[in-house]
Structures are given as structure tokens and as C-alpha cells.
Amino acid sequence: MLRYALKRFLSLVLSLAVASLIIFFVIEIAPGDPATFMLGINAQEDTVAALREELGLNGTKLSRYLSWVSGMLTGDFGTSYTYRTPVAQMVADRLKVSLPLAIFGLLLSVLIGIPAGIYAATRRGKGGDIAVMGATQLGVAVPNFWFAMMLVLLFAIKLRWFGAGGFPGWDKGFWVCLHALTLPAICLALPQAAILARVMRSSLLDVLGEDFMRTARAKGLTHLQAVWRHGVRNAFIPVLTIIGLQIAFLLAGAIIIEQVFYLPGLGRLIFQSINARDLIVVESVVMLLVFSVIVVNFLVDLAYAAVDPRLRSRE
């Protein structure tokens, strides 16, 4: 088990190194000079050159890459070209909204999707299954901003249970913030829950056809006992893969939802930075996202091993 974890960890470090290289050089070759952009088209040549010097845009590519990476390792993400504030601080402020939103969304997605999938699998072909499958079909097909608009119309404008958008800040209290994040989290979670439910259902149906499920019944377990004790854990591996993919999406893919609910999240930061050619912010945020995806994949790998003993002993 330890060797398995170590091996996965090595692959994590390698992926991060490769990812940082790719991100740096891809963004480097993107057109548009930040200094010119910041000073406007009519700026003096020497002013631009001075700013380029100040921003550190003049060194060799390699030295700039190394200073970027070593800065990140020490928590120094550089200074935003547009706002002239530390990127680390900007990202941290946005994460205070995006991370709780992602976790909230993930929890909802898992709590709705997995039970729905299990329920549908145990009632295969019956009314409950058809209803759940129909609902997930809608969940997958309908874009989440439409959900967002409908939820706002219903809960914010008609019923007035929730605000229509905005984020009060954590200093206003935990429950107030949670309340503000509820509608966005539901919008984020619904399509993900629909996918999870479908994967859980088909994976569990596969497992239910296995011989050991029949063995479990022959021991005297009821159908439901057999499903819970022997089916669900075996069916979980593909579901874990999907959950891992969803975490990354929930963290970065919330741009539209942040826009609809006017939340100061990571997605909007990326959007604004790209528009402003604030490359250092884009680089940092993308690197952060890659980092979180790779870490999540590492955790998913560990979770596989926890679920399936065969993986533990194979490596």
C-alpha cells in the first residue's frame, strides 16, 4: 500500500513539473505584450521598456520560468500587471468564495447523485428507475445557467427565500454565506448529480449481475442487504473517477454561475485577467487549478486502493 502511494506521489510530482512547463510556454507564445497593454497604445517606447524591465519580462525564457516556479513554491505568485497587487492575495480572496462553493456543490452532487443511482439500480425497469433516469436525462441536457435563472425566479424573486446574487463576505457569519451560496451550489450540483446518478446506476447494475451477488443471496441476505454490503463498494470505482473529474470542474468551471449570481469567484478572475492580458494572474490561476486537479487525482488513486484490495497488492 505504501509503495503504491509512493508511486502515485512520484507521478504527481512529475505531472506538476510537465504541466507548469506547458502552461508557462503556451501563455508565453500568446500574442499581446502586457506592458504595452497596461500603458496604452500611445505610450512612449522607453516607458514601455522600463515597465517591461520592472515586470521582469526581459530575462531569458528559462530564467523567467525558473523564477516563476520558485516564486510559486514559496507562495510568491508575482504581482498583477493590471492591479499591481500580489497575485497570491487576489487568488486567495477568490478562493474564499470558489472553494466553499465547489465543496458545497460536490457534497450536493454526491448526496443527490449516488443515492439516486443506487435507488434506480435496485428498481431497474420499474417506475422509480424510469423516473430517476428521466430526471437525470434532464439534468444532463439542461444547461446550468438555465437552472440558475429558474431558481432565481422562483426562490429569490417569487418566494424571496434567497438573495438573487452577491456574496456578503465571511466576516458576516458562516450561515449567512452558506445561505448566499445555496442557489449557486444547487445549480452547479444538479448536472453533476445527474451524471453521477447515471454512472452509479450502470456500474451497480453491472455488479448486481456478478456471481458473488448470487452467493450473497444464497447466504440469506435480502436483496437490499446484498446490494449495500456487496454491491455498492464494488460499484464505486468508476464513480470515484467521475467524482475526481467533477471536483476540477466545480472549482474552475463555475464562471457562468458566478456571473449569474454575481459571485467574486475564481472563474470570474480568470475571465477578467484574460481580457486584461494579465498573464501572470492567468498563469498562476491555471497552475493552481492544474495543481488541484493533480492532487485530486492522487487522492482518487488512493481511494481506489482503499476500495479495492486487488490494487493494493498488484503494485
Added chain:
Amino acid sequence: MSLLSIKNLTLSIHGIPILRDVELAIAPGEIVAVTGESGSGKSMTALAVMQLLPQGAEIAGQIHLSDEDILAAGEDRMCALRGNDVGMVFQEPMTALNPVKTIGDQVAETILLHGAMDRAAAMDRAREVLARVGLPENRFPLTRYPHELSGGQRQRVVIAMAIALRPKLLIADEPTTALDVTTQAQILELLTGLVREFGMGMLMITHDLAVVAEMADRITVMRHGEVVEQGSTGDLLTNMQHPYTKMLFQASGHKVVLPAPPPPAPLLDVANVVREYRLPRTRLFSRPEYFRAVNHVSLVINRGERVGLVGESGCGKSTLTRAILGLEDVQGGHIRLDGEPVFSGQSPNLSVRRKMQVVFQDPFGSFNPRHKVERLITESFHLLDNPPRGAARQDAVAEALTAVGLSPDDAQKYVHEFSGGQRQRIAIARALIIRPELILFDEAVSALDVSVRAQVLDLLADLCRAYSLTYLFISHDLSVVRTVTDRVIVMQSGEVVEEGVTEQVFANPKHPYTRKLIAAAPVLPELGVVG
């Protein structure tokens, strides 16, 4: 008073009749074998007793377990009976255990479920039962997972689960079909021992008449969902009434007559072959270790000769087969067909590959279901420099299909339209169509029913006469190898331990391992007594 009594049992699933008027009785301590070919309803009879029938099952008649009316018992009552009063052992030990739970937990689950004792006592009982089935704790700790055990050991775990609460009735559905002969002998001995020791009744379902004849007290023969004949083993074997029973027994011991092989002229030359696999490293920086699956094996197959290759699973016979086919490189020695190496560089040597064809075990999995028979059997034409086209191609297809006893019209059908035996004929046609010098039969008749198997063996003998085939027949079934080969090679742990003229090896085995194999194989009683 019988332990299990089945009367007028009729079953249909989604309106399709499966069982009709089945009658069966088992007394305590008695072993009753239900036998028959696939589709005879023997497994469904067992599942009916367990009330674990598939959806859409409609059942009528009576099943009584002691005084209990099974068909009137509700699902709750059945859950209480299963595992407690009736235990069941299944065919496929590799998949019958939950891969993510330890064997100790899985055995203890049966005990805990029925509330017989608390957790500590249940683990003690699990330990005791596992030791009883031959898995003592010092060698097989309760924390082992199924994937850490062999097929025979897994089957012992399944048996331990079934007998943990000493049920009155044990149902064993093809418990040894997936196992090697020596493992089969051990498992059968274990089951018989348990039945005698606990005074259980046992319903044993098997297609293997030799097994039936050796261990059953009474035999029930089924066909198409009906009982055609039943009686005590001695009576039934000496005095079979029903033609189907006679046919079954005759087909099981079916023998064919091969034409005499031509004078020896070497075709395949396997010299000193070593095949190794790299094992996963045990430590991060240790030198990789290797598992030697085939260890310095040499053998020669002469033109027109039929050679058998026998041995238990893991003995290296499949690895050797793949090496002969040139699918994998070898780490030592050489394999030559007609003087040319079968493996050259990174790929099989085409000029040699066209001289070899293979027929696999599984008639259901070894065809692409989307292709028509014509395309399937002409696939090997791509090996030829100048494959027949147009009318010549049609003729080749027609001839190959006719040779294996099918009709030329079958070329336009899909494989799902054929039965298992017919599919195996198609597989043979596919091998035959380019007139290979050598055919490898890898367990080619093992998945077939006895009557179908007998027909396919007859077909082989016919083809030997018509095309003077040369083949290597790889099988764990000694009785089949005995009849369709001239010479036999016995492998154990990657090495050839004995080799010789088939009849001589079987009649007078020299190596202890060969003797053990032959002794372990259940023997069909002599059929001279059959009227």
C-alpha cells in the same frame, strides 16, 4: 421422511417453459446428483429450491424442505432458510466471492446474518470452518482477500460459507467444473466428507457423468426440463432404461478411431524453449524477478501426427501454445515450423503463420458477433499472398463449411444463430480453410455438452482421414486426449515430465505426476453393462 421433496415442479420464465413436472427427493445424508446437458433445467431446479429464480419466473408444484413448504414461504422466511438450512456452492469460484472483502468476513457474514452468535464467536467459527475445508489459519489467515487464493482454495471458501451453519441441505451447482482434475478430486472428497460428517443431504448438479458415477447415491437425469430417468446409482448404471441416458453415457465415454499416422517426418520443432515473465518488483530498486512459465521444453510434432498436451492450470501449456503460434517471443531456445522460426523480430513470421491455425475453447466469445460466417472463416485468407477471389473464394467457403458438417448456406448467417457445437464447427472451418500444416486445439471441446463433444470428436477423426491433419490438442480432459491423440506430452510447472505414445502413457504412466493426474480423473464406469 425425506429432507427435500420436489413434486410436480413446473416453471416458466417470461412464458417460456423451463421445467415440467420435476420430481426429486433427497433423504438426510444422501447425495443426489442431477445431470443432463445444458438447457436441461438442472440449475433452475436448484435455484427453485433456493427461490433465487430470475425475474419473470412462474412456478407451480411443491417443494418441501423437511416440513416447510418452500413455495408458500415468503421472502423473509426464505432469507432465514438460505444459508441456515440450505447452503449453496456455485460453479465459478473465481467470481463467486466478493473481491473487496476478506475471506474471514465473508464466512463470518453467513453466521452473523442468522444471528447464531456474536462477532467474536462468529470469527472463531469462521476460523474453524475454514480449517475444516482445508484452509488452516496459520497458512490462510482470515484477512486474506479472494484474489490471493487459487481457484481451488476459493472454492473451499465458498464451501466454508455454505456449511458454516451446518445446513440440512447443501446444493452444489457444478462445483468442480472450473477446476483441475487433482483439485476436483480434493473438492469432491471434501464435499463427500462433509455430507457424511454432518449428515447433510446434498443436491449435486453436474454434467460430468464420471463425477456422478463416483460420488452420487442416486442419480436423476434431466432433459429439456423434464426428469427422464432416476434411480440409485448402482441400479441406474447397470440398467439404464431411457435411450437418452444411454446416449449420455455413451457420448461421455465416446471413443474415435484415428487413421494411422504417416511415418515420422518432423514438422514442428520446439527446442529447449524458455518463456519468462517479469514479476512486479517487490521493492522499488530491487532487481526485477522473473517467473519461468516454460522451462527448457523440447518437443517435436511430426507431419500427420496428433499430439496431446495435458497438465493442470498454470503448468505452462497456454504459454507454450502462444509461443508456438509466434504471438510472443521466447527467452531461450527456438521454435521452428518446417525449419523456419515462428517468431521473427517484433511480429509473427507471416510465411510460417499461414501454416498454423488455432481453435479456442470458448465458442461464444471467440467470434466477432457483427460479422457473417463467411467473413469470419475467410479471415485467415489475409495470411496468403494470393487469396482466392470470386468463385474460388465461394468454393473454398462452401468446402470448409461442408467439411465441418455445416451447409454452404450458413456462410450468410451470423454466429448468434448457431449453437455452441455449431460454433465450434465454424471455428474449425476457420482454421481449416487455408489448409494449415498444423492446427492447435486449445481446450477446443471443453465447453461443449457431451453429446455435442462426441460429434465434434467424430468430426476431428473424419477430418484426419480426409485431410491428414497434424494437430496439437491441449486439454485438461484426459479421457478426450486419450482418444484423439497418438502421442501425449505431460507438463508440470513449466516442464515436460513425461512423453510417449498415448495408450502407453495412460496404461502405464512412468512419472509420479502423470500417475497422480490419471488417478485423480474420475472414471466413467465400463459401459459393457449397458443394454
